[in-house]
Amino acid sequence: MISITDKSKCCGCAACAQKCPKQCISMEYDAEGCEYPVVNADQCIDCGLCEKACPVLNVDKDEPKSQRAFLVQHNDQKVLAESTSGGAFTALAQAVIANGGIVFGAGYLRGEQLVRAEGAPGRLKVGHFSVESVDELWRFRNSKYVQSVVGPAYPEVKQQLKTGREVLFIGTPCQCEGLLRFLGGKPANLRVADFVCRANPARAVFARQVEWLDAKVGVKGETVLFRDKTRFGYRYSNMCELEGETLYGERLYSEGVETDPYLRAFFADLSDRPICYECPFKKRYRVTDLTCWDFFDVYRLSKEFDDNRGVTRVLIQSDEGQELLDRASSYARMKEIDVEAAVEGVRELTKSVKLNPHRDEFMADVANLDGEELMNKWFPDSGKVKAERFARHTCEKLGIYDPMKRLVKKFIKK
Numbered sequence: 315m316i317s318i319t320d321k322s323k324c325c326g327c328a329a330c331a332q333k334c335p336k337q338c339i340s341m342e343y344d345a346e347g348c349e350y351p352v353v354n355a356d357q358c359i360d361c362g363l364c365e366k367a368c369p370v371l372n373v374d375k376d377e378p379k380s381q382r383a384f385l386v387q388h389n390d391q392k393v394l395a396e397s398t399s400g401g402a403f404t405a406l407a408q409a410v411i412a413n414g415g416i417v418f419g420a421g422y423l424r425g426e427q428l429v430r431a432e433g434a435p436g437r438l439k440v441g442h443f444s445v446e447s448v449d450e451l452w453r454f455r456n457s458k459y460v461q462s463v464v465g466p467a468y469p470e471v472k473q474q475l476k477t478g479r480e481v482l483f484i485g486t487p488c489q490c491e492g493l494l495r496f497l498g499g500k501p502a503n504l505r506v507a508d509f510v511c512r513a514n515p516a517r518a519v520f521a522r523q524v525e526w527l528d529a530k531v532g533v534k535g536e537t538v539l540f541r542d543k544t545r546f547g548y549r550y551s552n553m554c555e556l557e558g559e560t561l562y563g564e565r566l567y568s569e570g571v572e573t574d575p576y577l578r579a580f581f582a583d584l585s586d587r588p589i590c591y592e593c594p595f596k597k598r599y600r601v602t603d604l605t606c607w608d609f610f611d612v613y614r615l616s617k618e619f620d621d622n623r624g625v626t627r628v629l630i631q632s633d634e635g636q637e638l639l640d641r642a643s644s645y646a647r648m649k650e651i652d653v654e655a656a657v658e659g660v661r662e663l664t665k666s667v668k669l670n671p672h673r674d675e676f677m678a679d680v681a682n683l684d685g686e687e688l689m690n691k692w693f694p695d696s697g698k699v700k701a702e703r704f705a706r707h708t709c710e711k712l713g714i715y716d717p718m719k720r721l722v723k724k725f726i727k728k
Contacts, residue, residue: 436521525685
């Protein structure tokens with residue numbers, strides 16, 4: 315049976331729990347907000363199906379295969395503005411829905427959907443669910459820098475596949491491999507798209523961030539955007555909190571990567587789930603159909619896509635992925651690029667983040683301090699932070715942010 319003695323060996327995908335024929339495995343949250351399987355030994359029949367469904371115990375090898383790469387930017391300016399990068403996932407989803415299909419992705423859980431993440435910490439929860447209307451795809455747009463609760467999504471995918479519908483599942487590499495292990499293979503009518511994931515922040519950290527925002531703003535916002543383009547465009551990571559549930563509510567809070575404490579924790583590798591520091595799913599050749607991610611330095615390969623509105627890099631992993639991208643071309647402009655140039659220097663594709671030596675200390679404070687206490691202790695608005703914020707904002711106002719950023723990156727590489 316599944317037994318987690320080392321938390322760095324579990325990605326929390328819940329494939330084992332959903333596969334169990336006796337339903338004797340529950341997913342329980344620890345103090346960091348990360349869920350792990352717990353087996354009721356009295357009900358277990360030792361069938362071994364949970365272990366066979368585990369993507370960590372059965373990692374697919376990184377075996378070379380033919381690949382192609384594309385730049386993708388959605389044609390709809392509203393979709394592009396709402397998307398983290400180029401809106402490729404929306405275009406793929408539109409193609410599936412136009413074919414009578416259904417799409418599973420991650421979004422904020424509302425109303426009755428909250429039961430899907432029962433027990434998860436925090437006021438705002440992110441989970442996987444399905445939509446079958448183009449008008450609802452906005453719920454999946456914009457990155458969520460917090461681990462999504464998969465919950466019952468895997469068996470729901472299986473049920474939809476049985477009806478013969480085309481299904482698109484979008485998730486992290488571990489969630490995608492978990493789905494395929496749960497299903498025991500890849501059905502002909504299933505399309506799977508993953509993205510290049512830096513790491514999965516623990517949910518308890520996001521819960522503390524929301525507490526901090528509530529106290530700072532004085533109003534309980536309903537949505538947090540981790541990559542908002544409204545203020546500075548695509549190339550400058552900016553977090554904001556919105557009053558309502560849609561992506562166009564009043565901005566209650568808006569700060570950049572050098573100021574916002576949650577982004578500072580994330581990029582300092584303080585807040586990630588234990589497995590992310592030795593992720594077994596970091597590889598170029600994946601079992602999904604498509605792999606998507608940002609392309610901030612797209613100017614290296616294309617000037618026409620370098621417009622600060624966002625562009626997605628798409629790596630084709632299968633013939634089915636190419637066929638789906640071809641259908642999605644009705645909704646987005648695309649350009650094929652050299653595949654080796656597309657993956658060059660992309661550390662996040664194949665390398666795990668490095669463990670911050672202060673992580674345990676930080677996580678102990680996450681468990682014992684409230685949001686205000688935590689963020690004020692670890693991420694004060696110091697003189698260094700203020701200077702960096704001033705420099706970024708000044709460069710943006712003078713219209714020299716991009717060239718200065720490129721110059722700094724070039725200097726760092728040397």
